[in-house]
Amino acid sequence: TPPEEARNAIVAAAEDVLRLREFDWGPIHPRLGRAHANITIIQGGIAHNVIPDACEFCLDVRTTPLESHAALFARLNEFLQSELTVRSDRLVPVETPEDSPIVRAASAAAGERPPAGSPTMSDMVFLAGTPAVKIGPGQSIRSHTPDEYILESELIEGAAAYIAIIRSYFSAAGETMT
Structure with missing residues (x-):
C-alpha cells in the first residue's frame, strides 16, 4: 500500500481520543458528578520510518453508582471506532446511605x-x-x-x-x- 493510502493506527487512535471530549458520560451524581475518564497510556509504532499498524491506549474510567459498567461500556463501544477491552470490572462504585x-x-x-x-x-x-x-x-x-x-x-x-x-x-x- 502506498504510504499516502496506508491506515495509520496512531492517527485512528488519536481520533478516538479526541472524540472522547464529545462523549456523554451519563447522569450527574449529586456528590461525584459524571463518570469520566483519562487516557493514561498510549503505545504505537515500531520505528520512525514505518507506518504503525497498531496502537493501544488505556482509558482509566471512573464511574458512579448511577450507571452500570456494562451500560457505560456498551455506549462507549458504540461511540468509538477502536476495539475496546475491559481490563477489570470488579471495582464498582459504592455508596452508603446518608441515614446509615x-x-x-x-x-x-x-x-x-x-x-x-x-x-x-x-x-x-x-x-x-x-x-x-x-x-x-x-x-x-x-x-x-x-x-x-x-x-x-x-x-x-x-x-x-x-x-x-x-x-x-x-x-x-x-x-x-x-
Whole structure:
C-alpha cells in the first residue's frame, strides 16, 4: 500500500481520543458528578520510518453508582471506532446511605463539613454492601499524584477525627467508651 493510502493506527487512535471530549458520560451524581475518564497510556509504532499498524491506549474510567459498567461500556463501544477491552470490572462504585449510622457518626465528627463523594478507588468496594465511609487525613487533590504526601498536622487532625467518629458511632449505639 502506498504510504499516502496506508491506515495509520496512531492517527485512528488519536481520533478516538479526541472524540472522547464529545462523549456523554451519563447522569450527574449529586456528590461525584459524571463518570469520566483519562487516557493514561498510549503505545504505537515500531520505528520512525514505518507506518504503525497498531496502537493501544488505556482509558482509566471512573464511574458512579448511577450507571452500570456494562451500560457505560456498551455506549462507549458504540461511540468509538477502536476495539475496546475491559481490563477489570470488579471495582464498582459504592455508596452508603446518608441515614446509615456510620455516615451519621462521621457527619457528627466532621461538624460543619457536609458529606462528600470521592472519585478515587478505596477498599470500600471490597466490603460487599457493608455501610462504610471513606475518610482520611490530607487533601484528596494530592492523592494519586507522583509526590503524594500529608502534613504532620493533617495526620494528627485525622487521628482525632477517627477517635471522634468511633465515639459518636458507639455512643449512638448505646455503648460507652473510655
